Amino acid sequence: xxxxxxxxxxxxxxxxTDANREFWQGGEVNELRFWRCQDxxxxxxxxxxxxxxxxGKNLRVEPVSGRATLTTFSVNHQAWMPGPELPxxxxxxxxxxxxxxxxxxxxxxCDHDALVIGMPLRAIFEHHVDPEGDVWIPLFEPEVKP
Amino acid sequence: xxxxQTANEIIERRACISGxxxxxxxxxxxxxxxxxxxxxxxxxxxxxxxTTSDIDGLATYPGPMSTPAGFSGxxxxxxxxxxxxxxGWYSGGLETSxxxxxxxxxxxxxxxxxxxxxxxxxxxxxGSAQGGQGRSSVMPGGSGGSFKASGFMEWTLPFSAPSxxxxxxxxxxxHFHLYGTTKEQMGWIAINARRNAALNPKAIYTxxxxxxDYLNARVISTPFGLFDCDAPCDxxxxxxxxxxxxxHDLRNPxxxxxxxxxxIHGRPSWDQFDDLSTMANRDAGxxxxxxxxxxxxxxxxxxAYDGFTFLxxxxxxxxxxxxxxxxxxxxxxxxxxxxxxxxxLNTHGGQLSGGRLHGYGFLHEAATQMWGQAGARxxxxxxxxxxxxxxxxxxxxxxxxxxx
Numbered sequence: 001x002x003x004x005x006x007x008x009x010x011x012x013x014x015x016x017t018d019a020n021r022e023f024w025q026g027g028e029v030n031e032l033r034f035w036r037c038q039d040x041x042x043x044x045x046x047x048x049x050x051x052x053x054x055x056g057k058n059l060r061v062e063p064v065s066g067r068a069t070l071t072t073f074s075v076n077h078q079a080w081m082p083g084p085e086l087p088x089x090x091x092x093x094x095x096x097x098x099x100x101x102x103x104x105x106x107x108x109x110c111d112h113d114a115l116v117i118g119m120p121l122r123a124i125f126e127h128h129v130d131p132e133g134d135v136w137i138p139l140f141e142p143e144v145k146p
Numbered sequence: 147x148x149x150x151q152t153a154n155e156i157i158e159r160r161a162c163i164s165g166x167x168x169x170x171x172x173x174x175x176x177x178x179x180x181x182x183x184x185x186x187x188x189x190x191x192x193x194x195x196x197t198t199s200d201i202d203g204l205a206t207y208p209g210p211m212s213t214p215a216g217f218s219g220x221x222x223x224x225x226x227x228x229x230x231x232x233x234g235w236y237s238g239g240l241e242t243s244x245x246x247x248x249x250x251x252x253x254x255x256x257x258x259x260x261x262x263x264x265x266x267x268x269x270x271x272x273g274s275a276q277g278g279q280g281r282s283s284v285m286p287g288g289s290g291g292s293f294k295a296s297g298f299m300e301w302t303l304p305f306s307a308p309s310x311x312x313x314x315x316x317x318x319x320x321h322f323h324l325y326g327t328t329k330e331q332m333g334w335i336a337i338n339a340r341r342n343a344a345l346n347p348k349a350i351y352t353x354x355x356x357x358x359d360y361l362n363a364r365v366i367s368t369p370f371g372l373f374d375c376d377a378p379c380d381x382x383x384x385x386x387x388x389x390x391x392x393x394h395d396l397r398n399p400x401x402x403x404x405x406x407x408x409x410i411h412g413r414p415s416w417d418q419f420d421d422l423s424t425m426a427n428r429d430a431g432x433x434x435x436x437x438x439x440x441x442x443x444x445x446x447x448x449x450a451y452d453g454f455t456f457l458x459x460x461x462x463x464x465x466x467x468x469x470x471x472x473x474x475x476x477x478x479x480x481x482x483x484x485x486x487x488x489x490x491l492n493t494h495g496g497q498l499s500g501g502r503l504h505g506y507g508f509l510h511e512a513a514t515q516m517w518g519q520a521g522a523r524x525x526x527x528x529x530x531x532x533x534x535x536x537x538x539x540x541x542x543x544x545x546x547x548x549x550x
Binding site: 009011012013014015020045046071072073074075076077078080081083084087088090091092100102103104105106117132135137139 | 281285293294295296300301302303304305306307308309311312313315316317319320323364365366367368369370416417418420422
């Protein structure tokens with residue numbers, strides 16, 4: 001393995017807030033995290049100040065396994081903006097703990113011809129250094145390497 | 147539930163379309179967007195047989211917006227002031243049931259008595275704004291730097307997914323997976339649009355397009371190629387929504403609004419919607435049919451949004467012209483949706499070939515066809531019932547028009 005880290009692509013980073021910081025920085029300790037209602041167990045994404053199910057405010061951030069399923073995807077060939085090397089895969093995934101919680105993300109470390117809706121995935125994190133606070137972008141790769 | 151079982155009157159039936167107008171349309175006109183807007187508005191007022199002093203309401207989508215560049219050519223106040231309108235009601239905004247949500251709002255305004263004749267308009271200058279740089283020049287943060295994503299873009303921009311092309315391609319990909327839909331089937335939306343555009347003097351792309359041309363186009367975002375995406379342009383479209391009881395002596399026979407659909411029942415999100423095999427059009431379509439005794443089989447013409455090819459397929463399903471998942475076979479071969487087919491579709495070339503006039507072009511075309519004013523592209527059959535639909539994802543609206 002090369003000692004040089006692979007170049008991190010340019011990405012537009014999220015503006016960090018108290019509501020989203022745990023999500024975007026969980027990757028520092030390799031954790032995918034979501035807000036969860038402590039009264040009714042509902043995962044909440046994107047973050048909200050109340051639980052959309054029971055309207056309670058007893059919310060905490062909890063880590064999930066990082067395992068997910070590929071809901072759908074598109075292999076993008078168009079240079080819309082500075083970003084990853086073309087083509088790259090944009091996908092919607094649903095987390096194993098609750099299929100109602102989805103993320104738009106990128107699938108990496110996977111031949112694009114091997115992408116299959118329904119395939120099991122796991123989260124990995126791409127570290128971006130930023131003066132307003134570092135961000136770890138959650139990306140997904142096949143759980144089983146094809 | 148049929149409308150006869152509901153407690154309330156279907157009040158949109160008090161509304162009608164009484165006139166339409168359109169500015170010059172072109173790939174890059176480099177004209178003042180407000181001038182194009184006013185050209186369309188004055189044309190619509192004149193077409194209805196009205197004057198500006200008759201107009202007492204104003205509706206537009208999306209209202210004034212500076213980004214993305216070219217997305218809005220004028221807001222309600224711009225037109226109100228330029229035409230010195232006195233309004234009993236007005237509205238402009240993005241958060242509604244698709245681009246035609248603004249027209250649905252106008253129907254409710256005249257039905258409620260707040261206005262008699264509402265001028266509705268949509269104006270774009272995306273062609274000029276993008277210039278030779280293409281869409282990347284108007285993407286948020288497209289120039290890099292210290293821009294940070296917030297709002298709903300927080301959940302797409304960090305993943306280099308800034309474009310609706312990518313979001314909607316993912317819906318198409320899932321449809322392909324679930325139902326066996328093919329790229330060739332989807333191509334008939336684009337080919338049908340192109341052959342109709344050839345007869346539309348304002349259309350952007352008119353040269354013939356074969357299935358090979360379609361399949362061999364440069365890939366944008368799988369399964370979409372270049373010809374699955376609409377053509378940015380400059381132009382404005384306007385129409386007059388009138389109170390039906392004030393419209394019978396006007397220039398055109400009124401096109402009564404039989405029913406509208408504005409509903410959304412899932413989460414208002416592109417990626418968190420409850421069922422990614424459909425969109426909010428599922429709810430708007432079901433609501434529209436719940437407000438009339440007419441059936442999809444009564445519809446003689448469909449003008450349905452084609453910002454991307456797949457959106458038209460999604461509307462065909464949502465409006466019940468076929469079952470969910472069956473739009474591929476429904477459009478396959480392109481005969482059913484041709485001008486002489488059983489369901490003529492996007493007879494002006496849609497946005498794919500006619501130009502991205504953003505929603506309003508479909509209603510303009512529906513009215514033009516129903517009045518028999520479509521010139522070389524006029525469909526032969528007499529259209530008594532026409533359906534119009536615009537939008538996608540979390541922003542979808544539809545109307546059913548009937549000759550009164």
